[in-house]
Amino acid sequence: MTGNNKVWRASLAGLASVAMLATMGVVAGTANAATTPDVADPKVTFVYNGKTYGTQEVTYGDSLVDALAGIVKTPSDADIVASGSAAPSGKFIGYYGEDGQPFDFTAPLTANTKVVAKYADDVDVVAVTFEGDYGFYPLGDATGYVLKGSTLDARQAPTDKADGQLTTAWSVEGAGVDTTKIADGTVDALDKIAVTRPKDGAATVTVKAKEFASDVKTLRFNGKSGTGLASTSYALNAYADGANDDDLLVDTTANSYAAPTIITPTADPTDSTKDKVTFGAWINEPGTKHSTKVGEDIANVKDGDTFEIDEASVVKYVVVKFDSKGGTSVAGERVLMDQGNGTYGFAKEPTAPTKDGYVFKGWANPSGKIIDWTASSDADNSPRVNYTKSAITLTAQWQATTSELKVTFRDADYDGKNADVAVKVNGNDFLSEDQAPSWTRDGYVLKGWTYNGNDFDFDAQVASDVNSGNDFVLTPVWIKVEADIVPAALKYVPAESNKYTTGLNVDGYKALFTADSWKTYSAAYTNVRKEYDQAVFASQDGKASAETAAKLVSELKDAWEKLVFEHNGGQDVTLDGTAVHRLFSPTQGEHFYSADPAEILMLTQKLTTDGGWNDEGVLFYTAKKGDQYADALASFTEDTKALKDVVTPILTDYVRFFNPSTGDHVWTVEGGDEYNALKPQDSWNEEGAAFYAPTFTGTTKVNRLYNGELNRHLLSVSASEQATLQGTGWTVEGLAVKGI
Template sequence: MNRSMRRGLTAVLASLAMLLTVVVAPVVGAHADTGSDTNGDWSKGLTQEQINSSYGFAKWVSVTAKSEDERADARRAINKLESDMKDDPSFTKLGSDGDATSLANTRKALQEDVKSNQFRATLTNEPCRMDLPAGKGRRCNDPNKRLAAQQLNLQMLLNQQFVANAVRATGGHWGIGDAQGITSSDDGYKDFYNSEVSNYDKDMTDGKLDGKAADGSAVGETGHYVNYVGYYWRPVQQQYGEYIYASIGLTGTAWHTTVQNYYSKTSGSVNDPYMPGWGFPNDILPEDGEYISNQNMTLPENLLEKFDQYTAMLDASTTYTVSFDPFGGTTVPTQTVKKNAKASQPADPTRSGYSFAGWFNGNTRYDFNTPVTGNLKLVAHWTANTVYRTVSFDSAGGTAVTSQKVVDGSKAVQPKAPTRSGYSFTGWYNGNAKWDFNTPVTSDMKLTARWTAIPPQTVYRTVSFDSAGGSAVASQKVANGSRAVQPKAPTRSGYTFTGWYQGSAKYDFSRPVTGDLKLTARWSRNQQPSKPSKPTVRRVPVYRVYNRNSGLHHYTTSKAENDMLVRLGWRDENRGGSSFVTVGRDTPGARPVYREYNRRSGNHNWTLNKAEHDMLVRLGWRDEGIAWYTSPTGANVYRLYNPTRYHKPKHGRGNGGGEHVYTTSYGEYLSVIRAGWRGEGVAWKTM
């Protein structure tokens, strides 16, 4: 019988493979340095793909196994697989993902065979063997019997992996062997097949041979059955051999079925192969890839333990590369990790404007407690930080506007327009460009107000004069803020004109007019001439107080004002009297002393010089009229000036800079000059 017929007979076991599900193998690409075993360089000449397959496993066993039976079984398995692959090279790609020979699928195949034997042990009745002679078969329906555990070897494992690949490639049964393919001359075997399939076509989870698990998933446990294939005769050392192939493995995801082979030393009945204790003699079959022997038959778990030793040896020398893509962040070094070891979690990278959100493998956050089973590239994920920008407003002389904190990329809120006396607000500007408040803010910025001056409008005030019985005086139209012109004094028979009054106060024509005004003349009745007498001079004391907070002095002719300021905390510097004494305005030769006020520093100034007074008013000092009158004769009142620029800290005292101080003490005058003040000579006279 030729090789093709023999392969057809052995391969029909792949009818189960239609129920199989492809298993995705681990990531490839690792470096494996297997080295040499003490029992020989088993990997010499092997490619990485061959090492990562059941073929490499068999090579390792053929060199390192302790017993000759194990090594011979491995050699036969290698030769058989090489022979099959030579005839049909398209069916098997050693070690590749999804191929039956991959390490992952080889492990699953052996695990499925362990499950198969566990399932057999649960069956209470073996099939009835009606075709066996009396006394040579087992009884039917014996509740005390269990199916014996099936054994296999590397030859069966690798042969059926090739068959499984062929079934997957052809999409169905490969070769002949189902019940319908058995010829009429094999009716006895057909009956045997039919009785076996009813017992073994059972799902381990729900009892249905439907390719689905109990939970409905598509990858199910497909059950078990013994598939009668057929037989052929071949002379071996003047005898005949008969081969019965039976699939006993749990097929499912493992891409594997096992084969049991029996040999009859005689040419007796076809029933002989089912007699207990029969099998192939190891010494009559050559190791040429043509035949499968029952050499080194063992339980699946024993072969699985051996396989685990092989993969552990590979794992110990296999390393993978774990690289890190910081995705715009700082660089993270690549790691080299042994297979099934864990990568070390690196220090978090940094990225301006972002917070690190973790390392991801695809869309899944990577767990550094996960064993590494292949080359790995982890990508950093980031969360954008919330960045705030400051928008400040310079009102350029207008009312203050509060700055804003704006989320980067958002818009500032246009504030209420500031105001400025004499000006019209025209908008906020960023440099020379008017700012559009619909523009997103992406950096700190300062906006400046722009103004347009409002042309002044002249407002006139009316100053009317009531002569109170005297000659008429024409009213005047005076621009707001200007001064009225003192008119020529009216006349009244028998009376002397004493001045123009606003209410009870004599009007000072040096004051600016800021509203309509009515001035009334006052008169004194003339008396008969009498003998001249020495005029009486009215003494007017001037008091001096000192403000410790501002560092400034104040002078007043009002004792009530002096006392009030002292109660408010000002220091009384009058030593129980007054600072100096002036005279009433009606004193012959009396001269007015003018008072001005500086709004910025709070400083007052007193001067006898009308020109100085007018100059200060033009410079912005407030005109506060005549403070008192001074005698043309008497003791000197000296004037001193502090040339230091006025300064007062927010929580401290002022330095008194820029003020004038007046004293009757020449000693004090000289002492203060030595302290850095400027002496300005005699200001006026005191009584």
């Protein structure tokens, strides 16, 4: 056994519930469980360039590798051409799901699924050959192609063949090996294979089994044996082991092994006259004849142990359907009756549907109660499904985005707290920060607002998207000021030359902003500075009290957050890089964004290998001289570091990431949640600062969209463009940049 031995085997319960939610109660209907037709088996659609070139039906709950009888092939050029697309050029680099990630052929499928074939130019890939015996090849062959500068994904690594051997280390050789990550030519997992490509030629990598485990045990789970439905049932991923077709063979060194999921095909999904059943346990046969439930560990396993489906472990299931009421279709699901001696089970919350002009509010049971997927078992709106009340259809509840919502600003609980302030806003409008109250609190600075404990961005999403079309509450973030930090605040955006701003170029800061906004800010700055001087003069230690500091910093913060950055609007190309252009590559089907004139020129040239991009023009403008003042305004200097936990910078640094495995670029906020998630990943390369944009006063809302099928992100400022794209597989992720 030389391949990836981490084939995912879901528990039986995992196919019907989310980790067996400790919640219950979808009650409905009066029909007996045997009166509902079964859920149709899911269909996998194979797509290239947006067009379907093949399909494959999969037994409900089974994996695609089983449906393909363990043989995954590279796409056929003839099939692709027959679908209406031109034959792909370059090398096939794998199958991807709608989420843009490599497709997992061993994952159980319960709904229709799209699988996208991806290709890359010859010069961008490295050929990786796996020598030896394996279970199956997700890349379609023993030699697959991996994007240069990337690491092989575990979902694209070949699986182990059940042959009594278990590889613990592989040798990795060839000019394509990334020696910065594989120094000694050895890896202990296939998803650690990192590749590169020299500029002066092609590169290959050869992978061979090098070291093996001792005391390997081979277990067998027999499929399609026994009587009745057991004669058609088998273990999930039985075809992934490269051995006996219907039987799952497993090599392991462990003393226990989790009993695999049992797949039971439905002879006739439309037949509503019979109970719908599967099996829930394996029995050691021959041997101790001990029965072990699916998902539970089989203890004290020995080499050669054989297990049969326990025909006494029949588990009935019922069908729950979802009526989206004009929204996107949602597949029905099987719910196992594996609780209360087979009397009930738990429904799994499906993916929420979408509907133009409406916000999805939830699923209602037949009694009209919206399901609370976290409710306790005795609630009448929990996801419990009773066997004797199984003819259940849950109905989508919608609210028009034009409906008016109430937003309540609610203070924390303390003596002297501010009274609630409620405002009205249309569901399809953004809540304006101007609608938030200007609260103060002795000794504290109001840094921002939160919704359900998470930072709330007033321009990130329309009001109806915040709480599924319902009213919602925002809570202030109060930061306690423990010391005199006014000098740091006076240095952050200095509006006058004084003893606190010695050495700072006040005129330079002034030139960053519009004259009107600077005039207003400068007056507020002077008032704060004068009041601070008086407070210091009256103090005993030459410092303002923490309470006074909090008050003055709050006033200064409110003033600088209203500053409007200058920009070079109207100019097509700006030498200082404030005009962000959107470019498009017809050959790659990708958009790219750059404010660098040299980069734009290189990409739009027709005579270079990097060229051929079409310049679609300026998408938005960024802050003038933002790069020159990034250290001072997008972060905090040694002089202003005392403000770091108290205020938010008025300039935001956007960096560019590139994923060589998918060809996708992402522009994101430096230091933000997405940045921190991408930076440690080997699959994403940080390419540095891209541009600097206002944090508060940008008036051009730049939204980011994502298309899982194409695995591409897109920036757009056009509402009509976004509306059109949403009808073709794109999803609006929210506000990405506040441009000028």
